[in-house]
Amino acid sequence: MxxxxxxxxxxxxxxxxxxxxxxGVFEFMDRGTEDEVSLRNNxxxxxxxxxxxxxxVDVSKRNxxxxxxxxxxxxxxxxxxxxxxxxxxxxxxxxxxxxARAAGIPFTLATGSMTAMERVADEAGGELWxxxxxxxxxxxxxxxxxxxxxxxYKALFVTVDGVSAGNREYNIRNGFTIPFTFSTRNVVxxxxxxxxxxxxxxxxxxxxxxxxxxxxxxxxxxxLTAGPMGRSSLRTDAINWGDLxxxxxxxxxxxxxxGILDPQDAATAVDxxxxxxxxxxxxxxNLDGVVSPIEVLPEIVDAVGKRATVFADSGFRRGTDVVxxxxxxxxxxxxxxxxxxxxxxxxEAGAARALEIYREEISRVLALLGCCGIADLxxxxxxFADPHLRPATLPRPGPRPVAGTKAVA
Numbered sequence: 581m582x583x584x585x586x587x588x589x590x591x592x593x594x595x596x597x598x599x600x601x602x603x604g605v606f607e608f609m610d611r612g613t614e615d616e617v618s619l620r621n622n623x624x625x626x627x628x629x630x631x632x633x634x635x636x637v638d639v640s641k642r643n644x645x646x647x648x649x650x651x652x653x654x655x656x657x658x659x660x661x662x663x664x665x666x667x668x669x670x671x672x673x674x675x676x677x678x679x680a681r682a683a684g685i686p687f688t689l690a691t692g693s694m695t696a697m698e699r700v701a702d703e704a705g706g707e708l709w710x711x712x713x714x715x716x717x718x719x720x721x722x723x724x725x726x727x728x729x730x731x732x733y734k735a736l737f738v739t740v741d742g743v744s745a746g747n748r749e750y751n752i753r754n755g756f757t758i759p760f761t762f763s764t765r766n767v768v769x770x771x772x773x774x775x776x777x778x779x780x781x782x783x784x785x786x787x788x789x790x791x792x793x794x795x796x797x798x799x800x801x802x803x804l805t806a807g808p809m810g811r812s813s814l815r816t817d818a819i820n821w822g823d824l825x826x827x828x829x830x831x832x833x834x835x836x837x838x839g840i841l842d843p844q845d846a847a848t849a850v851d852x853x854x855x856x857x858x859x860x861x862x863x864x865x866n867l868d869g870v871v872s873p874i875e876v877l878p879e880i881v882d883a884v885g886k887r888a889t890v891f892a893d894s895g896f897r898r899g900t901d902v903v904x905x906x907x908x909x910x911x912x913x914x915x916x917x918x919x920x921x922x923x924x925x926x927x928e929a930g931a932a933r934a935l936e937i938y939r940e941e942i943s944r945v946l947a948l949l950g951c952c953g954i955a956d957l958x959x960x961x962x963x964f965a966d967p968h969l970r971p972a973t974l975p976r977p978g979p980r981p982v983a984g985t986k987a988v989a
Contacts, residue, residue, distance in 0.1 A: 585926050585933050589941075590897045590918045593934055597924035601668055601776050602769040604754030609664050609920050612864035613746035618872070619864035622895025625872040629904050630963040634950030642952045644942055648889060648912055649735065649834050649855070651707065654684030655939055656906055656954050660893050660916035661711030661737060661838075666694025667791060668924035670783045674704050675923050679931035681706030683939070688737060688914070689795075691724065696794040701731040709735035711838065713742060714823055716816040720800045725831055727795075736831050737858065738824065741839025743817040746866040821852050828853035836891070841876050843883035850888045857884055858891040863916060874905065878959075878971040881909030899941025903949070907957045908971065 587593045598606055612619030646656040659680045665672030673695040680687035686707040689700055701708055710728040715721050728736065755763035770777045784791050793801065828835060836856030837849040846857045859873040859880050873892045881890055892905045893914035902913045915938070922934035946952070949961055964970040 585930060587922075587925065587930075587933055587937070589937060590921060590934060593918070593921035593925050593930065593937075596926075596930075597668070597921045600773065601924050602766065602773045604751070604756035604766050604769050605664065605667050605776075606924070607750045607754060608748070608756060609662075609668065609917060609924070611748065611750055612868065613748050613866060614868040616864065617869050618861055618867070619895075622861070622864050622872050622874075623897070625874045625969075626895070626898075626901050626904060628965040628969060629874075630965065631900075631945075631949060632961050632963050633948060634961075637950035637952070639947045639950060639952055642943065642946050644939065644946070644954060646912060646954050648686070651734075653686065653707070653912075655935070655942070656902065656912045657683075657685050657935070657938060658709070658891065658912055658914045659685065659687045659919050660914035661688040661690035661693075661739075662916050662920055663690040663692030663694075663793075665920060665923055666794075667780070668920060669927045669930075670780050671695050672920075672923045672927070673700055675928035676919055676931050677704030677706060677708065678928050679919070679922075679935060682932060683935040685935070686735070688735075689733075691795055692793050694791050694794055697724075697728055697733070698731050701733070708733045709737060711737040711739055712827075713739055714816055714819050715800065716818070717800075718823070718826070720797050722826070722830060723797050724795060725827065729831065729833075733833070735834040735836060735856070736827065737836045737838045737856075738827060739838045739862075740819065741841075741860065741862050741866055742815060743819060744866075745815060746862070747868075748865065821848065824849065824852045824854065836889075838891075840880065841871060841873065843876070843879040846880045846884045846888075850884050854888060856889040856891060858893060858914060859910070860891075860893045860914075863894045874908070875969060877905065877908045877910060878969070882971070885909050899938055899943075899945050902938065902942055903945045903957065904962065906954055907959055907961050909959075 587596060644655045646653050659676055665676050669675055673689060673693045677687040677700050686709050688709040688711050689697055690711045691713045710733040712721060712724060755766040834855045835853060836858055837854045838858035839860050840846045840857050849857060859877050861870045861873055873894050877892055889911045891912050891914050892910040893916060896902055896913055896915060897918060905913050919931045919934045922930035951957055959971045
């Protein structure tokens with residue numbers, strides 16, 4: 581087991597992370613917004629789907645290989661962009677990227693990361709993607725696009741569901757800001773977590789200084805004033821489809837729109853040049869009461885699944901969750917908090933353990949369903965407790981393999 585972490589599931593990693601990092605940093609990673617209705621629903625929705633299994637299928641040669649944008653990966657997972665990895669572990673983005681490379685899956689670096697994109701490319705490598713926010717001064721955002729292109733990133737995720745910061749009141753109570761400022765509350769919080777204080781904060785202070793958004797251009801950094809984490813980043817509430825057209829002109833690789841929950845928005849994004857859609861509610865961190873991605877995934881797959889690659893994120897903690905999304909038509913699932921728990925618990929080894937847990941769980945689910953690979957999955961393997969979760973056209977189960985024959989992986 582990675583780094584001797586006594587973690588048998590993602591929830592174990594969460595408990596280890598809770599003990600290791602200050603409360604303010606942990607809550608920024610772990611919690612949602614306002615009353616956290618969406619946060620809870622993101623998990624509860626999986627309980628409203630049941631599996632339908634097949635038997636007499638030889639699954640001894642099953643694998644999880646998945647092709648995304650023409651590239652073969654070892655699992656149907658992508659590490660999602662998360663801006664707090666560098667606060668959970670010293671240069672946590674490098675730890676995440678290395679774990680992703682070792683697992684054979686893509687890693688997505690966030691605009692708000694604490695490690696520069698060029699360093700991640702040079703020191704970690706692997707299949708690297710970059711996440712972009714549109715800022716009031718579009719030239720700042722476009723400068724990041726040019727840097728990502730020059731550094732060798734292969735896909736660009738433009739996040740569109742963050743035109744206003746989520747109302748995360750706990751960040752204000754905890755006194756955690758970016759750029760980092762000290763308060764009585766967060767100093768006490770840090771002192772009571774000495775491993776984190778010595779291994780993360782003090783390492784930054786004696787090397788590069790106070791943790792900061794490393795990818796922000798100098799002119800953008802100059803515009804920042806200390807504010808609660810999540811509200812301190814530059815944002816614009818004046819985005820339109822022309823912004824996507826402009827990105828399409830300057831970005832030569834795959835372009836994905838992240839934060840889509842409406843099938844018409846998904847279709848329009850593809851019409852404007854997007855090759856991928858990420859069905860996401862930002863992990864329940866922005867608008868409370870919004871639908872779960874799983875609740876609208878079938879509609880979006882129906883709208884664009886034949887024209888674009890469809891990803892899903894928000895609330896995934898088990899291999900069973902991942903398989904349910906794939907059975908509903910997602911091509912891959914993006915994992916955010918789960919690998920952050922791992923990084924907080926044990927750096928690269930902790931992130932590797934999180935991915936190892938998913939690999940083991942997905943493999944087990946495939947076996948018990950009677951599937952030899954990801955391509956075998958479909959909604960015929962699901963039973964829906966809620967009628968609105970049921971896809972409009974539910975395929976009939978395929979023919980059962982004849983006893984004694986081997987299914988093709």
